[in-house]
Amino acid sequence: MPELPEVQTVVNHIKDELIGETIVELKAIWPKVFHNFESVDFFKKNSDAKILDVNRRAKFIIIRFKHSILAIHLRMTGKLYFSKGKAPKHTSAKVFFKSKKILIFQDVRKFGRFYLYRNLNKINELHGPEPLGEKFTKNIFFNILINCKRNIKALLLDQSKIAGLGNIYADESLWLSGIHPNSISNKIPKGTVYKLHNSIQHVLNKAIKHNGTTIIDFSYVNGQSGNYANELNIYGKKGLICSNCKTEVIKIKVASRGTYFCRCQKVY
DNA sequence: CCATGAACCTGGTCGC
DNA sequence: TGCGACCAGGTTCATG
Numbered sequence: 001m002p003e004l005p006e007v008q009t010v011v012n013h014i015k016d017e018l019i020g021e022t023i024v025e026l027k028a029i030w031p032k033v034f035h036n037f038e039s040v041d042f043f044k045k046n047s048d049a050k051i052l053d054v055n056r057r058a059k060f061i062i063i064r065f066k067h068s069i070l071a072i073h074l075r076m077t078g079k080l081y082f083s084k085g086k087a088p089k090h091t092s093a094k095v096f097f098k099s100k101k102i103l104i105f106q107d108v109r110k111f112g113r114f115y116l117y118r119n120l121n122k123i124n125e126l127h128g129p130e131p132l133g134e135k136f137t138k139n140i141f142f143n144i145l146i147n148c149k150r151n152i153k154a155l156l157l158d159q160s161k162i163a164g165l166g167n168i169y170a171d172e173s174l175w176l177s178g179i180h181p182n183s184i185s186n187k188i189p190k191g192t193v194y195k196l197h198n199s200i201q202h203v204l205n206k207a208i209k210h211n212g213t214t215i216i217d218f219s220y221v222n223g224q225s226g227n228y229a230n231e232l233n234i235y236g237k238k239g240l241i242c243s244n245c246k247t248e249v250i251k252i253k254v255a256s257r258g259t260y261f262c263r264c265q266k267v268y
Numbered sequence: 269c270c271a272t273g274a275a276c277c278t279g280g281t282c283g284c
Numbered sequence: 285t286g287c288g289a290c291c292a293g294g295t296t297c298a299t300g
Contacts, residue, residue, distance in 0.1 A: 003293060032276090059294080075294050077278080090278085109277045111294065150270065159295080166293055213293080235293095256272065258291075 002074045004131070004164030005207035007059050009226060010080055015054040017082065018063065018103075023049040025096035030110050033092045037116040042070075045116065057120060058127045058163035071115040071123060072105070078112030080105050127163040131200050136162075141197045145185040152188065152268075153181040154255035156200075165200065168213055168235045171260050173199045175234040175244075181254045181261050183268040192268070206231060234260045 002010070023046075026039040034042075043049065045068050053064040060071040061080065072080060078092070083102035087094065092112060095103035105112065117123070128144070129136040144161050145152070155161055156170040165173070174181050176199035179188060188196070207213060212226030233243060237260055238251040245264035252259055 006293075073294080075276095076292070107277095108279070109292090109294095111276065148269085154271080157294090168293060257294095 002059060002078070002212070003166030003169050004056075004059060004204055005169070005210075005228065006212035006226065007056050007061060007074065007164075008208050009212045010074070011054055011056045011061055014080065014082070014103075017101075018051050018054045021051050021101065022098040023051070023095055024098050025094075026114075027094045027096070028092075029087075029094065030092040030107070032110070033105065033107075033112070033114060035113040035115050037114075042068075042116055057123055057130070058159055059166070060115075060123060062120070067118075069117050069119060071117060073113050073115070075107070075109070075111035075113070077108040078105060079107070127159050128161045129163065131162055131164055132204055136197075136201075138194045138197045142190060142193045145188060145193055148185045150185045151181075151255055152179060152183045152185050153257075153259060155185050157255060157257070162200075164204070167257050167259075168232070169200070169203050169207065171235045172203045172233060175261060175265060176203060178265055180265040180267040181252075181259050183266075187268040189268070234262065236260065 026034070026042055028034050028039065046065050048066045050065065051063055052066065055062050060073050063070040063072070072078075074080065081104055083104045087104060088106055090106050090108045091104055092107040092110060093105040093114065095105070097103070105114075129140065145155065148155055148161070153170055153174065156165050156173065157167070171181065173196060177192065177196040179192060179196060207226075207228045210226055210228040210231060213228040213232065234249060237249040240249050241247070242249055242262035242264060245262060247263050249260055249262045252261070
């Protein structure tokens with residue numbers, strides 16, 4: 001399911017209810033859901049299992065405790081929300097709180113994982129800057145592109161270069177800045193790179209404002225779901241008319257991913 | 269360093 | 285209605 005805006009949306013909607021809660025039991029329904037630990041390890045490390053903070057880094061939901069963090073990655077179909085009764089089909093994990101509330105991690109495709117770390121160091125090592133963070137300047141972005149001689153879409157999807165973009169928002173950002181997804185990163189002119197930088201931030205901010213995109217089955221809490229799908233310009237629009245150049249949107253494969261673009265996007 | 273394809277999973281859709 | 289092929293918002297690993 002989720003890219004940066006969807007993960008941010010999940011955080012925004014459960015954060016306040018999570019902070020201050022104390023975990024009393026962590027239950028794996030799908031055996032692999034806790035990637036690098038078992039329930040007992042969590043409680044061994046966290047004599048105090050009270051949640052101090054909840055936020056996002058890259059596509060991870062970060063739950064912070066005094067002595068460690070839980071990082072949750074939703075992968076393709078993960079959903080995280082407070083239980084509304086009976087555990088639904090495809091529940092991968094349950095988190096029980098002292099208050100008797102239950103957090104459900106539901107994940108049809110079972111790719112989603114919980115990670116237990118001492119702090120954010122490991123995740124920071126493996127991930128590039130936050131596209132909406134202060135450190136993500138136009139010049140830093142230009143340097144990333146110039147130092148790689150690489151397919152631009154593959155680069156945008158590479159979490160170690162820039163954290164948080166996925167297939168939808170990569171296509172949307174490239175379209176908005178008029179760059180063909182098969183362009184080579186170090187051949188894109190500086191001004192156009194700056195435009196892409198701007199497009200990425202614009203697309204992500206707007207998507208967060210709309211609570212993310214709804215495609216197929218994404219919904220985050222209480223049956224609510226984002227409505228950024230109404231704002232998409234290129235993703236999923238194969239055969240429809242591009243609002244910019246009035247020609248038909250084309251779908252091809254780039255970096256092994258379904259990729260939408262139109263002829264008004266220039267190849268560099 | 270970069271590209272590609274398979275693997276991890278289930279379910280929806282499309283064509284015949 | 286049924287069935288197989290293909291596709292899906294992500295990441296990691298092996299191979300060339």
